[in-house]
Amino acid sequence: MAKIKGAITVNAERCKGCNLCVVACPSDVLALQPQKVNQKGYNYAYMANPDNCIGCASCGIVCPDGCIEVYKVKL
């Protein structure tokens, strides 16, 4: 079976730290920044476990602010 690997980028300034992408992720990739905040003071989302990402785009679809871009490759 072909292995699939994914990755995402988060537009940190647009992100409002609502946590919905973290809940939607099936492979526990995302988390909110524990320390860093953006200009508006929100703890934005980032890839905490990038190795687990499968590029399913669930996070991008549920993001209310459209800050997530999803990339996927077949190895």
Added chain:
Amino acid sequence: MDVNEIIKPENLVYRKPTLLNDNTMHYCPGCSHGVVHKLVAEIIEEMGMMENTIAVSPVGCAVFAYNYVDVDWIQAAHGRAPAVATAAKRLNPHKLVFTYQGDGDLAAIGTAETVHACNRGENITIIFINNGIYGMTGGQMAPTTLEGMVTVTCPYGRKPELNGYPLHIGELLAKLKGTCYVTRQSVHTAAAIRKCKKAIMQGFENSMNKKGTSVIEIVSTCNTGWKMSPDKANVWMTENMFAEYPMGDLKNE
């Protein structure tokens, strides 16, 4: 494999539609409006109707929708969006005309306009965001507020003997001969969002095919008004709102 090797334009599988512009939305973190705006922009882009769409925005949180989705918008007086959309569609029959309304706008002050536009079978699509509360003005009771639900104007919970029962506007409009498609959807998970996208797409196609009025009710959250975190609001919605407002098509002709 390194993350930077994956993040290349040829590997892109999902990004926000370009029709949804780069203005930061004024909605609270986790608001369902953002998801629905994104769906509307995606569908208009896929239909190639970017230059041929007239949208009517309500009074409520979505009043500034014209700042985010780059199509032509009209901002209607409170509740009068279906009446404005009627005129827009009758004068421009080849354009895609839809209204985007909340429950305070559509189900309270605009009930008459909504019922009559649907009864006339205007070829418009009504997107109805039902979160059971007046979000913009600070979380007051709406006609769609659930029995026993606490809001700032019913701090002991909504009592039917005092405040009446939750208004099922979807079921009401499904009874009218003018409507061709009435459905109730939600946008709390990726699967639900995909289903909702199909429903909005069908509504837009119905209006272009002159089949009558399509109503897409989207049961959604107002985490600020409900005084919960966005993810807890989604759980509360599935447990309480879905019991009162079950998902699915109410009419599809």
